[in-house]
Amino acid sequence: MCAAISASRSPDVVVVGAGLIGLVTAWRAARRGLAVTVVAETAEGAASPVAAGMLTPATEAAFGEEALMRFGVLSRDRYPAFVAELEDDSGLPAGYRPHGTLQVAFDADDLARLAHLSELRARLGLRTERLTGRECRRLEPMLAPAVRGGYLAPDDHSVDPRRLLSALYAAAERRGAVGVRDRVREVVLDGDRVRGVRLASGGELAAGQVVLAAGVGTPAIGGLPPGVVPPLRPVKGQLLRLRTTPGEPPLVERTVRGLVRGSPVYLVPRDDGEIVLGATQEEQGHDTRLTAGGLWEVLRDAHELVPGVSELEVAETCVGLRPGSPDNEPLLGPTAVPGLHLAAGHFRHGVLFTPATGDAMAEALTTGALPGYARRFAATRALEAVGGTGTGGDPDQWT
Amino acid sequence: MCAAISASRSPDVVVVGAGLIGLVTAWRAARRGLAVTVVAETAEGAASPVAAGMLTPATEAAFGEEALMRFGVLSRDRYPAFVAELEDDSGLPAGYRPHGTLQVAFDADDLARLAHLSELRARLGLRTERLTGRECRRLEPMLAPAVRGGYLAPDDHSVDPRRLLSALYAAAERRGAVGVRDRVREVVLDGDRVRGVRLASGGELAAGQVVLAAGVGTPAIGGLPPGVVPPLRPVKGQLLRLRTTPGEPPLVERTVRGLVRGSPVYLVPRDDGEIVLGATQEEQGHDTRLTAGGLWEVLRDAHELVPGVSELEVAETCVGLRPGSPDNEPLLGPTAVPGLHLAAGHFRHGVLFTPATGDAMAEALTTGALPGYARRFAATRALEAVGGTGTGGDPDQWT
Secondary structure, eight states, rough: OOOOOSOOOSSSSSOOOOOOHHHHHHHHHHTTTTTEEEEOOOOTTTTTTOOEEEEEHHOOTTTTTTHHHHHHHHHHHHHHHHHHOOOHHHHHHOOEEOOOEEEESSSSHHHHHHHHHHHHHHTTTTOEEEEEEOOOOOOOOHHHHHHHOEEEEOOOOOEEEEHHHHHHHHHHHHHEEEEEEEEEEEEETTTTTEEEEETSSSSSSEEEEEEOOOOGGGEEEESSOOSSSOOOEEEEEEEEEEOTTTTTTOSSSEEEEEEETTEEEEEEOTSEEEEEEOOOOOOSSSSOOOOOOHHHHHHHHHHOGGGGGGSEEEEEEEEEEEEETTTTOOOOEEEESSSEEEEOOOOHHHHHHHHHHHHHHHHHHSSSOOOOOOOOTTTHHHHHHHOOOHHHHHHHHHH | OOOOOOOOOSSSEEOOOOOHHHHHHHHHHHHOOOOEEEEEETTTOOTTTTTOOOOOOOHOOTTHHHHHHHHHHHHHHHHHHHHHHHHHHHHSSOOEEEOOOOEEEHHHHHHHHHHHHHHHHHHTTTEEEEHHHHHHHHOOSSSSTOOOOEEETTTOOOEEEEHHHHHHHHHHHTTTTTTEEEOEEEEEEEETEEEEEEESSSSSOOOOOEEOOGGGGGGGGSOOOSSOOOOEEEEEEEEEEOOOOOSOSSSOOSSEEEETTEEEEEEEOOTTSSEEEEOOOOOSSOOOOOBHHHHHHHHHHHHHGGGGGGGGGEEEEEEEEEETTSSOOEEEOOOOOTEEEEEEOOOGGTTTTTHHHHHHHHHHHHHOOOOGGGGGBTTTSOOOOOOOOSSSSOGGOOO
16 A cells, blocks of 8 residues: 555545554444555564464453553454454465463473462453463473463454554555554644644654554654653564474474463464564663563573474564563553644554454544443543563462 | 686696685695685585684594694694784685684583583693683682682684685786686596586586585585595584674684583684584484474573573574585595595584685695695595484584
8 A cells, every 4th residue: 555645635534554564453443434544664663564473361360450461451352353344455374373382381380380370361251271281291291291281262362463564555445544654753733633644754654643653653743742741661672483394293282371380481383383482571761672681581491392393494583672661551542732642652462452442433423432341442532651661570460 | 706617728736626625725725826616506515605713633532633733733833824814815714713722611510511522632732721610700700609610721823714705816917826706517538537516507617636625515516526525424514693882892702612411512703792502413324404493402501501692693593514424524725536526524523624624625736645744634545434423412522
């Protein structure tokens, strides 16, 4: 859909950002008949093309994040219909794998922490099944003999975010959205109201509504009155993509998440034999360096859990920056500036939240208000900053 | 020096291969007045541009490799004059760092193994100084507190193989050598004698003498009578190149080699802040895949020794194939085919052996015979295969 800006008609909506959140907003809004233009540049540290694509609210359930998990379950449960519509509109596969997730513990302490979380899962109504080490290895024979036990989450699936991006782009285009490769220098106001955006290449793109969905780059967009866009913390993730030798069976059949001496790690398989290993969680500003320590941490834990990863070829190493809002929850819908919306701050849940965010944003763009299930995440809510989780690991997730 | 093949004059010598061994042969032969043409293609798995560049016979001394170590010491001691001549002829820096090497032990067993090797070093007349853990950390403050002790080898230095390659190329050209980017399909014989080489692009390059210096690719060159070129084992090495943050002090001042729970690892610093971490030693045929296990092994041991590596950016990951002869010693000089020479099989000592090999080959090309110090490595010697060292580590080096 990339094209020169047409002078023929101003769009109803300009979406700034072409990650999963920007594109799903564009597609869902276009399906409701809005004329949408998406403006994006290739951003270093963009989270969407780097994400592993786990749709795993049950195995990610964390104390203090119940509201996030409920939104996650809602979004996860929309995935089958969402993927069907998306593949229909785009003609492209979304890379959805409804094969469940196995969460395992490396030692007795790890198992105790997982068991503690199972109480929370039960409270949230999330299905998981307790398994012995032997039962885990029966499901995934390549697991290390040391694995003590775990939980099968039959409803936690995965999707390939790169395929999802391509499909969303094609589907949005098929529904009439227009893409522009440029950088938005600033939002242009007319009095208190949004009038459009000014592009780095010069020129203004007029629109009655503007959605900012540029991940960690969102607060840097110019022209915004103070306080309208809260600060977003870049939370760095380092990952590796491994390649199964052609003709060899896949190393794991389903997503395997593990806790290895307190440190979380995951292996997410794709249909084409790729396995994504991840991920670090580091808070040190806008830093996209691939580091020796980041690779080492991920490889160490993955190797403990599934020693056979050692034999696989490294196809790619990547770094992405997750956008963390002050309270770690997404920022959705209208802001204090009439016509200006946010769809940002999805932190480590961007892929999971994609269907629900798309629907919520389309609703906000057509009716002016978020639907009930997304109202908690209103961009205009009072925000209190939470503490960063520090470098490495994700202790909050497990306690 | 890359140029179309000139029809004006046949060279005296064609060198097949433009790694360190091929280029040093070309340069030293050209300095003796021979007309030399170097033919090479970019080979996947080429060892020279991947090598760390340690000139460390003292800290590499291994029982059963005394002759190799003597040749290594001889070559190492030629380095200062060699580099001076090379920089003079090429006008380029060779990246020589005469800062010594610190060899350290991670635990008591590692220290016992190093102490055992010190008897061998004494017998070979190689200078090393025993240091306590505290003394090691005084020299290299970033060493882990766990380091038990080690040895300082004040005469074991390093060079940057990539700079060395560029300088050798320029120096050879300055001395009249000609480079041709092509693949040698086969050696052409005239009766029993060499007549030249046939190129993949078609055409023949006539020369009275031909030197095969194509690393692990040498035995695959066509046209050779059986038995003239012994088999060469590709011994895979996986390495990482890290980058020091600009403005930060270097992590280590000198080459640090370590034994970590029996597993060898090294950190080789460069003047520009790069640090090379290496290396695996794997025998599995012509395999140039970067693997998760290879990276993990190197990162694990480097991290144990110098935890600060974690903070450094990964600039590059690389794989090279060391050419191992049946007895792990190089194959130099005349073969059974008159006019045909070998300069191959340098295994993990190619950089160290570069000056001595260049001199020995130039001598063989001008006089027909290797000098005394290189005669043990005559390409025509009776060869007995030694066992492979297996995947991972290099146990032979330490026992």
